[in-house]
Amino acid sequence: MNKIKTIFKYELLTTIKRKSFIIMTLAFPLLGILAIGAYQILQGTGETPPVAEKLAVGYVDNTGLFNDYTSYNNVNLISQPDETTAFSAMTGKEIQQYFVIPEDYLSGGVIVRYTLERELGISGEVASAMTEFLVNNLLTGKVDDITIQRVVYPLSLNSIILDSSGQIAENQGGFANFIVPYIFSILLIMAIFTSSGFLLQGLGEEKENRVMEILLSSVSPRQLITGKVLGLGAAGLIQIVIWLVSARYLANMASSTIGGMLSSLSITVEFLLVSLIYFILGYLLFAVIMAGAGSIGATARESQQLSVIFTLSAVVPFYFISVIIDKPDGVVAQVLTFIPFTAPITVMMRMGIAEIPLWQLGISVVLIIATIIGLLFVVAKIFRTFLLMYGKTPRLGEIIRMLRQA
Amino acid sequence: MSNKTLSNAAVQVNKIYKTYGKKTVVSDVSFTVEKGEIFGLIGPNGAGKTTTIRMMMDIIKPDSGEVYILGEKFGEETKNKIGYLPEERGLYKKQTVMDTIRYMASLKSVTVADERIEEMLQHVGMLPHKNKKIEEMSRGMGQLIQFLVTIIHDPALVILDEPFSGLDPVNTELLKGLIKELKEQGKSIIFSTHQMNQVEELCDRLFMINKGSKVLYGNLDDIKQKYRDNSVFITYEGNIGALKGVTDSRQKDGYTEFFLDNKTAPQDILQQLIDKRATVTRFEIGTPSLHEIFIRIAGINGDGNE
Structure with a gap:
């Protein structure tokens, strides 16, 4: 027991003193503060906006109906007598683009726009300027101004999610709340792989420098691996707790200072709790795998290559992100929740979009724990057999044969 | 065999076998190391010395046979009583000398005062380097640090696997002196080597192994007498x-x-x-040198086995 504590303390202290660990741990909160700060500075300068060049858009009106309301926030609409003049005005850079309102516009509604530049699509500003221009000209005098305003902006939607008692629910869902779990699923996987990666690297190095045999002459393989897994796990836990705590503050800061789309940004206690649980389980799962890979590979590099398969499987949910967003309780989402390797990220993502049924979380947690226990038995054997084999990485056949013998 | 009859031996190895796949690495090896003696485990590279030692250290388990250390079966506490210098040696490169020794001692459940570590460093002339990192030191210096790590917890049994490999003549002499000091302190010492001349200089008794099996076992003088x-x-x-x-x-x-x-x-x-x-x-x-005896026996056995 004492020796496990000694190794635990050593691994924890060496890890949290590592530059890469400190940088990673502090990078997230610092970047968040920086982003909010940068936003505020931009907002501050935004009060005296640089007089932006208004976009000059030409139009050729073949109906004679559209003459007024030509000035908008960032767009000026300039009447052109005919298409030839409009084209030369565009090549002469007087206007940036132009559109033609055909004589049969009222019956057909088709408008053709011309521009010299490649573009993904019409810019929102120009499109809304054009719409307002058309609506205003069409309706002026026929209906009152307020109606015209409503015709231009018929809907300003404000959705509120209520809980069963009719109160406004704490989690309002939507984009703002998806972005947090999304960022968090990335952070979670980073934390898991930082710590389990250190484990892999540490074992590889100890094999490579031959410290391993010295260690094993003092402690048993079980003590060594327990101390290491717990020590590095504690370091990872410190990292993720720092992230979670700072995330809560950052979310509050962001929603109060930036507002708008992020005004409903908040991190719930349940979310923090589930993040912690999945960090611990995810870490243990990958730590056990890394311990196996670390003891099989002859060098730290080879071990790393061995573990890539499992590392990749953890990020599979990112490939299915659109499916998960589309159907957060669909088959794909459920299956990925139940597969231990993909569960941590999937659960994080799903939590942002919709409630996850408790029974699904339960099954997921049980399956991960069962996998961890199962793998522990295999890895313990691998560990003892391969820890002191130097020189070359054994092939799969050899590993299986030796495991049978062990 | 009861434990009582073994209580006087530092190490008792009883018919141990170890097979990897189809390759028998150690076959029917038995020997006893008395308390306070320097015991040589000798044989050419790949003879099975390190595997035998690892089985003594409980790092790997023998397929069959038993090992008693200081009169007992290997237990939780046993590792704390042994100082082991492996053939494949290394230390954490980024750690300082002091931290290395302190950590390694703590893994033996021993807290060593800094003064004691400094005293030992002084003894091998390494005190000026105490705050250097392992990676800043030469190979020979690292090996001396490793030796200090081996004995820092004052073990009753010291096992040295090829302790002289890679050492220059000056450090070899220094290490020989240190081993003799350990013997004077009453410690039991096992050391393995493929360099026979070192055995003749240091060992009281020896076990010679080749291709996993016993070649010679006994008192150095008796063996020489027998093979003269x-x-x-x-x-x-x-x-x-x-x-x-x-x-x-x-x-x-x-x-x-x-x-x-x-x-x-x-x-x-x-x-x-x-x-x-x-x-x-x-x-x-x-009297022939041990080397000559070995060549003679191993040569015959080798031809016979193949």
Whole structure:
């Protein structure tokens, strides 16, 4: 027991003193503060906006109906007598683009726009300027101004999610709340792989420098691996707790200072709790795998290559992100929740979009724990057999044969 | 066999076997290391020395057979009583000398005062380097640190696997001195080597292993006695003429080795020399070096096995 504590303390202290660990741990909160700060500075300068060049858009009106309301926030609409003049005005850079309102516009509604530049699509500003221009000209005098305003902006939607008692629910869902779990699923996987990666690297190095045999002459393989897994796990836990705590503050800061789309940004206690649980389980799962890979590979590099398969499987949910967003309780989402390797990220993502049924979380947690226990038995054997084999990485056949013998 | 009868031995190895796949690495190895002696485990590279030691250290389990350390089966506490210098050695490169020794001692459940560590560093002339990182030190210096790590917790049994490999002559002498000091302190020492001359200098008894099996086991002097050639080393002046019973002679550095036939004893030669009134400054029974014995036995066994 004492020796496990000694190794635990050593691994924890060496890890949290590592530059890469400190940088990673502090990078997230610092970047968040920086982003909010940068936003505020931009907002501050935004009060005296640089007089932006208004976009000059030409139009050729073949109906004679559209003459007024030509000035908008960032767009000026300039009447052109005919298409030839409009084209030369565009090549002469007087206007940036132009559109033609055909004589049969009222019956057909088709408008053709011309521009010299490649573009993904019409810019929102120009499109809304054009719409307002058309609506205003069409309706002026026929209906009152307020109606015209409503015709231009018929809907300003404000959705509120209520809980069963009719109160406004704490989690309002939507984009703002998806972005947090999304960022968090990335952070979670980073934390898991930082710590389990250190484990892999540490074992590889100890094999490579031959410290391993010295260690094993003092402690048993079980003590060594327990101390290491717990020590590095504690370091990872410190990292993720720092992230979670700072995330809560950052979310509050962001929603109060930036507002708008992020005004409903908040991190719930349940979310923090589930993040912690999945960090611990995810870490243990990958730590056990890394311990196996670390003891099989002859060098730290080879071990790393061995573990890539499992590392990749953890990020599979990112490939299915659109499916998960589309159907957060669909088959794909459920299956990925139940597969231990993909569960941590999937659960994080799903939590942002919709409630996850408790029974699904339960099954997921049980399956991960069962996998961890199962793998522990295999890895313990691998560990003892391969820890002191130097020189070359054994092939799969050899590993299986030796495991049978062990 | 009860534990009581074993209580006087530092190590008792009982018929251990180890097989990897189809390859038998250690086969039917048994020996006893008495308390307070320096015991040599010798044999060529790949003979099974390190595997035997690892089984003694409980790092790997023998397929069959038993090992008793200090009269007991291997237990939780046993590792704390042994100092082990592996052949494949290394330390954490980024750690300082002091931190290394402190951490390694703590893994043996021992807290060592800094003064004691400094004292030991002083003893091997490494005190000025105490705050250096391991990676900043030469290989030889690292090896001395490793030796200190091996004995820092004051173990009753010290196992050294090829302790001299990679050391320069100065450090080799230093290490030999340190090993002799350990013996004076009453510690039991096992060391393995493929360099036979070191065994002759340090060991009381030895076990010679080749291809996983016992070749020789016993007291160094007895072994030499048993495998001595029927020859004598003589240094003399002038011409002693032909000696009766001598089949061959070989001029060596400062002396001549005379090989005797089966019926002739060294005493017969001495008698002849006295009769001839020759001026003899050295007369010695020819004992072969351990290396020669090994070549002789291993050569035969090797051919026989293959």
